[in-house]
Amino acid sequence: MENVVRYALDGSIATINIDNPPVNALSVAVRRGLLDALERAREDGCEAVLLSCDGRTFIAGADITEFGKPPASPSLPEVVKELERFPKPVFVALHGNVLGGGLEVAMAAHYRGIVPGTKLGLPEVKLGLIPGAGGTQRLPRLVGAETALEMMTTGKPITAEEALRLGLTDVLLEGAGKEDALRWVLNSLGNDARPRPTAACKVPSQPPVEFFDEYRKRIAQKTRGQIAPEIVVELVELAMQVPVSDGQLVERERFLQCRESPQSAALRHVFFAERATSRASGIPADTPSRSVDGVAVIGAGTMGRGIAMAFANAGLPVCIVESNQERLEQGLEAIGKSYATSVRRGRLDASEVASRMACLVGTTDYEDIADVDLVVEAVFEDLDVKKEVFRKLDDICKPGCVLATNTSYLDVNEIAAATGRPENVIGAHFFSPAHVMKLLEVVRGEGTAPEVVQTFMKLAKSIGKLPVPVGVCNGFVGNRMLRPYARQAQLLLLEVGTPEPIDRAMESWGMAMGPLAVGDLAGLDISYRSRLAQGIKPHSLREYAVADALVEMDRLGQKSGAGYYRYDGYKRSRQVDERTIELILRVGTEWGVPQRSIEESELIDRLLLALINEGAAILRERIAARPSDIDVIYLNGYGFPSWRGGPMFQADQLGLDLVLDKLAHLKKATGDTCWDADPLLVELAERGEALSTLNQA
Ligand code: 3HC
Ligand code: NAI
Numbered sequence: 001m002e003n004v005v006r007y008a009l010d011g012s013i014a015t016i017n018i019d020n021p022p023v024n025a026l027s028v029a030v031r032r033g034l035l036d037a038l039e040r041a042r043e044d045g046c047e048a049v050l051l052s053c054d055g056r057t058f059i060a061g062a063d064i065t066e067f068g069k070p071p072a073s074p075s076l077p078e079v080v081k082e083l084e085r086f087p088k089p090v091f092v093a094l095h096g097n098v099l100g101g102g103l104e105v106a107m108a109a110h111y112r113g114i115v116p117g118t119k120l121g122l123p124e125v126k127l128g129l130i131p132g133a134g135g136t137q138r139l140p141r142l143v144g145a146e147t148a149l150e151m152m153t154t155g156k157p158i159t160a161e162e163a164l165r166l167g168l169t170d171v172l173l174e175g176a177g178k179e180d181a182l183r184w185v186l187n188s189l190g191n192d193a194r195p196r197p198t199a200a201c202k203v204p205s206q207p208p209v210e211f212f213d214e215y216r217k218r219i220a221q222k223t224r225g226q227i228a229p230e231i232v233v234e235l236v237e238l239a240m241q242v243p244v245s246d247g248q249l250v251e252r253e254r255f256l257q258c259r260e261s262p263q264s265a266a267l268r269h270v271f272f273a274e275r276a277t278s279r280a281s282g283i284p285a286d287t288p289s290r291s292v293d294g295v296a297v298i299g300a301g302t303m304g305r306g307i308a309m310a311f312a313n314a315g316l317p318v319c320i321v322e323s324n325q326e327r328l329e330q331g332l333e334a335i336g337k338s339y340a341t342s343v344r345r346g347r348l349d350a351s352e353v354a355s356r357m358a359c360l361v362g363t364t365d366y367e368d369i370a371d372v373d374l375v376v377e378a379v380f381e382d383l384d385v386k387k388e389v390f391r392k393l394d395d396i397c398k399p400g401c402v403l404a405t406n407t408s409y410l411d412v413n414e415i416a417a418a419t420g421r422p423e424n425v426i427g428a429h430f431f432s433p434a435h436v437m438k439l440l441e442v443v444r445g446e447g448t449a450p451e452v453v454q455t456f457m458k459l460a461k462s463i464g465k466l467p468v469p470v471g472v473c474n475g476f477v478g479n480r481m482l483r484p485y486a487r488q489a490q491l492l493l494l495e496v497g498t499p500e501p502i503d504r505a506m507e508s509w510g511m512a513m514g515p516l517a518v519g520d521l522a523g524l525d526i527s528y529r530s531r532l533a534q535g536i537k538p539h540s541l542r543e544y545a546v547a548d549a550l551v552e553m554d555r556l557g558q559k560s561g562a563g564y565y566r567y568d569g570y571k572r573s574r575q576v577d578e579r580t581i582e583l584i585l586r587v588g589t590e591w592g593v594p595q596r597s598i599e600e601s602e603l604i605d606r607l608l609l610a611l612i613n614e615g616a617a618i619l620r621e622r623i624a625a626r627p628s629d630i631d632v633i634y635l636n637g638y639g640f641p642s643w644r645g646g647p648m649f650q651a652d653q654l655g656l657d658l659v660l661d662k663l664a665h666l667k668k669a670t671g672d673t674c675w676d677a678d679p680l681l682v683e684l685a686e687r688g689e690a691l692s693t694l695n696q697a
Pocket of ligand 1: 025060062065100102124131
């Protein structure tokens with residue numbers, strides 16, 4: 001037996017301990033070890049088995065790194081079967097995270113003790129999978145169909161207390177120590193505990209016939225496009241009708257189907273990609289970092305407020321600096337209102353809000369922030385204004401203070417050059433609303449010291465953000481890629497003549513919102529002003545002519561009630577608007593663009609390829625360290641469907657040869673230089689490599 005599983009006989013109790021850091025995943029060695037240990041327990045004639053785990057958690061699931069590799073024996077269903085049919089009572093002591101295959105093992109045991117603070121769940125759908133070791137058949141027997149569906153279609157874990165209330169676990173253990181668990185086992189044996197296989201439990205009351213169809217309808221919008229949640233419903237419905245052994249046969253088949261699906265490959269990619277981003281490329285793990293105990297935020301506008309809340313929510317003292325008292329008060333009041341809304345909606349309690357508000361103070365005097373460890377600037381997007389602020393910060397802030405800018409597009413190196421300490425300057429591109437959105441582009445300037453990058457990355461993680469290191473360029477990664485994507489949407493608009501098919505195509509492909517609808521949400525005036533700032537005159541470019549005209553008609557998007565669409569009523573549902581249709585026709589005629597109907601697949605191709613080609617340029621210029629970092633940004637900041645893995649993962653799924661063919665075809669058809677394939681794509685395709693080979697960076 002490999003030493004990831006330890007076996008010992010404690011009196012008449014066989015104790016089996018898993019020790020497979022970091023999360024005791026059910027790797028093949030663990031599965032083998034478990035079977036061997038059960039065999040020894042049987043040979044030793046034990047009275048009971050106690051299964052527990054070392055380290056910070058019980059089994060957190062199957063070993064995700066093994067999916068996609070050839071299967072190795074024994075399979076998890078075999079292990080689970082042996083555990084359940086063991087002739088003596090099997091006890092499990094649960095702590096940490098009891099997830100996926102971990103909960104399936106626990107459910108196959110006969111008695112479940114749980115330490116307070118433990119989380120239990122079947123999160124397989126988040127990996128494009130379904131529980132594959134009896135979970136879909138055993139969970140409904142223990143907690144009923146509806147709760148089982150809720151847990152398995154959302155993947156959300158429940159608490160130890162909920163698990164007890166639901167009957168998923170039997171007792172609350174006093175502590176995670178072995179003695180606590182052994183005491184429980186001995187007590188239970190004293191009370192005549194017998195093997196109690198879950199598979200033998202009766203199916204709890206049958207829900208009415210229409211229940212499952214109604215449930216399918218209920219989750220349809222949320223799980224749009226994904227196959228696993230739908231299969232979970234099918235299998236729970238089956239669990240109501242057949243014995244566990246039969247149900248498990250179908251479950252296994254469906255599990256393998258999911259495991260081989262592109263959706264699961266994409267979601268597994270996302271799982272590892274999100275964990276890889278935090279390892280800032282080129283920054284050794286042992287780089288020291290500075291402690292951050294006090295923060296200042298400059299500007300109490302939309303972003304400043306959110307950023308201040310993000311720090312206060314994590315208990316960090318924040319001082320907000322505004323240019324005048326009135327704006328400061330407005331900002332603090334808006335923060336108070338936002339917290340009050342959370343209380344009203346039951347998301348926070350009043351005492352929690354009070355302690356968060358106590359972290360926040362405001363000032364109009366920069367001298368008040370002389371002692372903070374970090375400043376995040378969130379003033380107007382204007383280089384001169386930002387440089388002025390950084391000059392002031394340079395004068396006032398103590399040595400070693402990290403100076404961050406939340407600029408969306410401006411040159412972080414130029415901002416840093418306004419100070420005498422560019423090594424302490426970094427970009428911190430939060431997304432709106434900053435207290436909610438996890439994504440954060442951490443922009444490393446030419447002079448930014450590794451220690452400063454390390455400090456910011458650590459801090460970002462400690463306040464619950466998902467920081468992705470990027471380099472300096474206009475718009476960094478996310479907003480830079482958005483430009484060719486939005487441009488393409490507007491070119492398509494002239495050809496198609498109406499926005500709806502374009503947005504609908506991307507939404508049915510999985511995007512949270514189509515590109516033109518996003519324009520309306522963000523406000524068409526924002527991009528209008530940004531074009532002006534870049535020296536692009538209104539109406540000088542075909543692709544922006546419709547957007548320019550809309551802004552000049554005061555149709556700024558949702559906020560003015562109309563943009564590409566008209567927005568009616570309280571729900572602000574979008575309506576196709578004849579005035580826009582007429583405008584598109586007029587502009588198209590002026591620019592000589594004939595209208596035609598375009599297949600959905602072409603709409604999707606053009607928009608997706610615009611993202612892929614720009615993403616490749618970003619990689620070639622080393623603005624992003626890895627393709628997977630770009631994916632993480634698009635998934636977490638731009639409504640890209642996680643089950644598609646991100647734009648760069650999509651490029652690999654299509655295959656780079658096909659990507660190049662499609663680009664060449666578009667170039668030929670349109671003559672637009674935007675379709676010149678990025679040299680990186682060409683080079684990789686010539687070598688027969690995929691973008692994913694660069695993920696090892
Ligand atoms: N398999 C392989 N590696 C895993 C893993 C798993 N199931 N779960 C976590 N890891 C690795 C992570 O990749 C990470 O590695 P790294 O340090 O090299 O980046 C390390 O363990 C620590 O993980 P986290 O950084 O996520 O640690 P946290 O403490 O923040 O979170 C956790 C711990 C809540 C357990 C979280 O890792 C998690 O949610 N893991 C996935 C759980 C899961 O999805 N289980 C179901 C698997 S599918 C299954 O069981 C199928 C079955 O039905 C047949
Ligand atoms: P905003 O206009 O809502 O707020 C800016 C605030 O800064 C105003 O309250 C203003 O009074 C204050 N201010 C201006 N000069 C100041 C000074 N010298 N000292 C102190 N305060 C000063 O702007 P918003 O939207 O919050 O944007 C701020 C920054 O964040 C910009 O750089 C923007 O590009 C960036 N950003 C904005 C996003 C958004 O969705 N709004 C998303 C990500 C980044």
